[in-house]
Amino acid sequence: MSAQLLMQRAWAMLPLIWMGRSLNRFSLSLFPRLHQRFMLGLMLCCVSLTTAIAPVYANSDKPSDKRDPAIEAQLDSMLGAGMYPQSRDEFEQILAMISDTTPVATYVRAWGYRALELVHAERDHDAAIELADRLIERALASNYPTAISEAYAVRIEVLAESNQRQQAIATIVDLDQWLPSVTDERVLFFTHNVAARVLHQAQHFEDALGHYLAAQEAIALNDGAQSLRRRQFLNLHIARLQTELEHFESAMELVEATLEEAKRQNVHHRIPELLLLKGYLQGNIPEHGPRESLITYAETIEWAERLDDTRRVLAARNNMGSVYIQLGEYDHARDVLLKALTIAETQNYETERQFVAFNLADIDVKQGNYEQGISQMREIIALTESAGRQRDYAEMMSYLAIAYGSAERYQEQAETLDELLQLRQRIFRAERDEALSELQARFEAQEKAQQITLLQQENIVQAQQIANTSLQRRIVFLFALSVILAALVLFFAYRSAQRTNKVLNETNESLKEQNLRDPLTQLANRRALQRTLDTFTAKADSESRGAMILIDIDHFKTINDNFGHTAGDEVLITIAQRLKQFIHSNDLVVRWGGEEFVIFMPDIRGRDVVEITRELLRLFAAQPVTFEQQNIPVSATAGVIDLPLQGSTLDDCNWEECLRLADSLLYLGKLHGRNQAHYLHGITQPIDVVKEQIFRDFDHANSQGWLQIESIPSPVSVQR
CATH class of the missing domain: 3.30.70.270 (Reverse transcriptase/Diguanylate cyclase domain)
Known part of the structure; x- marks a missing residue:
């Protein structure tokens, strides 16, 4: 029990030029007097079309128009290792500088940090969700993929922290539509990192790993301190994912490489967590074993005390105690766990205190103090059950059953095992229902995204039809001097519009058919x-x-x-x-x-x-x-x-x-x-x-x- 319990969480003109060449030859051979007039008309038509097309290109996104470099630099300098600036006074000064005229990417970034501060530091979930939704609305109005992606990522993080994981997973589907257009390294890291952690928690391991690797790729070529911190964070989570999949050797290789880089580059804040994971991995790899785990946990304590990280000190001591219990060295285990208990009680870490106290009770049982040990176990199990921590409750119940067996209280052991069986069935059903609900939410979000794609395709068809109609009117107006030439130009334009509409309609039908098929098996969905x-x-x-x-x-x-x-x-x-x-x-x-x-x-x-x-x-x-x-x-x-x-x-x-x-x-x-x-x-x-x-x-x-x-x-x- 134990070690595991504390390890958590200009092309548009080409058709017309081609038409002009063919019509030019025709006019020279049959209408020599009209040749100069035709060429003048053709030039006017090209100028007119170029004028019509120019606004489309003028509206294309330019990152330089979407950011305020001065504010961005201040946010970079304040960010540190967290998800939002830690200096509240300095952060408030920056927020006071943000207005409706602030470029959208900077606006979304600054107020996105505020939403993260609301949910993580102030625990005001409703206000954080409301702010995240407003940021998405503002970003979508700008049609700037970088700002839209960051706003969606903020919403995903806020929903996940508010225990609304189904909605968070559904929002990842919306985020995925915009990520291919994002090039900003920081935003790519942030968005992929948030999506990966939510999918990891939902045990969608393959999708989570894909996002982790994409986040890793976004910072691969940058050696700044911020990128080093981000790389450590990513490597830690990837190693945890590999550990959950029981790929212990791969996880160990990644952890050791990350530790070596952290010490070499003097970026130390993740070292205690990495060492804690390394100690757990050593206990699961035969060529390392529990003795190496003890050495690593001792090193964890040294680093955690140096960095004033009391939670990691507590975790390392608890895990050391667990290893000593595993080795049968109960006196050593008790000494280490009593120190851990003192930390938990001093810092008011109630959940961790229960884990440590449970391990101490387990030692009592193993040393023959059955009444005292079992009584303490039951007391802690009752607290765990009332807190709704079902998985911890089931784990502790299994140890209680073993304790009853050691005390030869077989009737109580049988009752505990029966209760444990029913509990695990309830957990299985609850997790299955949750997984089905998440799958349904993801399916509905994907279907919504596909419907939006279909609607956009229909809008493209309508826009093309409108553009074709406008083109026909311009051609009729500019070539009114020659009825024959105007008719020819209209004919070619009409044929082009027909072909375009046919292709777009066929594409629409294909998308509708794909919407009813599973892409892997080609079965109905x-x-x-x-x-x-x-x-x-x-x-x-x-x-x-x-x-x-x-x-x-x-x-x-x-x-x-x-x-x-x-x-x-x-x-x-x-x-x-x-x-x-x-x-x-x-x-x-x-x-x-x-x-x-x-x-x-x-x-x-x-x-x-x-x-x-x-x-x-x-x-x-x-x-x-x-x-x-x-x-x-x-x-x-x-x-x-x-x-x-x-x-x-x-x-x-x-x-x-x-x-x-x-x-x-x-x-x-x-x-x-x-x-x-x-x-x-x-x-x-x-x-x-x-x-x-x-x-x-x-x-x-x-x-x-x-x-x-x-x-x-x-x-x-x-x-x-």
Whole structure:
């Protein structure tokens, strides 16, 4: 326990010139007297067009027009190692200089720091969110990507710090639309860093690493002190991410390189955190071991005391105590932990105090002082539970169960283990629901972004049509002296407009089609399923009988870890191809998200759903997926449900609620060992009476016999 518990958180004129050349030859051969007049008209037309086009280029963004160099320099000098200036008086003086006439990038930067100060230092979340939203509105009005990106990043940081992670992740989708146009090193670092940390916390490790590396690239060529601090910060978080993925050797290599640079360049403020992580990694790499961890933690204490970093002193002492406990050197452990406890109590670090006290109680148990140790453990567990720290609560409960076993209090051990099992199931469901909610929020944000892209494309079409109309009027006016020449110019302009409109319309149709497809597997996506099911619901009558199968690939994270994410993508693509060949022509197969798929069968009359499900399980398990001459065993777990449920209508239980039931059936299969399906044939009680209770506690409803569930084992077992 322990060490882990404290480690947290002029081209537009070209078509006309071509036209002029061809018309010039024509006029020389047939209308020699009109030649000079035609050339004069053509020149006037070019001048007129250039005048019309010039304002477009005049409005292009120039970074020099968007910043105030003097204020920017002051902000740079004040920033230091934090996210906002630490000198409140100096910062207030700068804010007093900001007005509506201040260039937008400087305005957003200065007031963005104020929003970060509100949320981090003053804990005024509502005011910080309101200010961040105003900055986004101002930045969007300027259409300057650098200012827009920084405003979105401020909002992401504020939302994440306000425990609104779903909205923060949705805002990352908005940010991603503007980042390709940003070139400012500081803004690129800040935006990618903020996005990476939020995605890291949400365990979207691949996306987080991409943003971390982009932030790292933004500062790679700069050796200033600020860039060194930023590089240390990034390397620390990348190493933590690698540690969470259990890539201990890679994390160790990065930590040691960062420590060496920090000491060489005399940029020391991250050294205690880096050493703390190094000590943890040494304990997880066999060639290093716990003795090396103790040496590193001692060095951590030296550096942290030198930098007056009491939290890192406390963390290092607690971790040293944990290592001594692991080695069975309980007296050494107690001495170190008592010093840590004194720091926690003096500094009023309540959470850390509980961790240290729990480790001391664990020593009591290991030395045979069972009553005292267990009593202290229970007291701390009660505090942890009341604080709502579910993961810490579960971790401590596991140690309490071990303590009961050591004291030979087996009845209490069994009760604790039973409670721990239920607690971990609740945590699993809560995290699954949170992950689904975040995925839905991200999907909705992406869909919104795609709709904006479509709208922009339509606006381009309209703008092009308006421009073409204006061009035609100018040509008619300037070439009115010759009816034949005017007609020819209009003809070419009209043909050009037609071709442009055709291309743009085809592009629009292509974008709309892509909006309904998953880019990796080319299966239908959630939006396509929603449209199909809404149509099915609208047309459904008393004779309608459909079914849905929700499928989840077993151990998909293990496939990614063992074979790589490219192999994981190949598994998804291969499974998608198999599913497309498996379903009937009227059925729809959908990539629901991640490693989940949905098969919707709109008409199951005359079809054996149980046999279809059994063959579906065989489809997954019978043949491994081959990737780079490696066979990857694959199996799946599924939840199957009729649509509508037998004895009810879609008004009683709509398709979204049925999909939730299918998800609960899938989870039931996961609990019973995977590579199987569960089919809900019906509900024994009136649906309007028990529906709310079923959704609130599916396991209880099943135990009461309200649910008619058939278990469908896979006909093929999988050896991993």
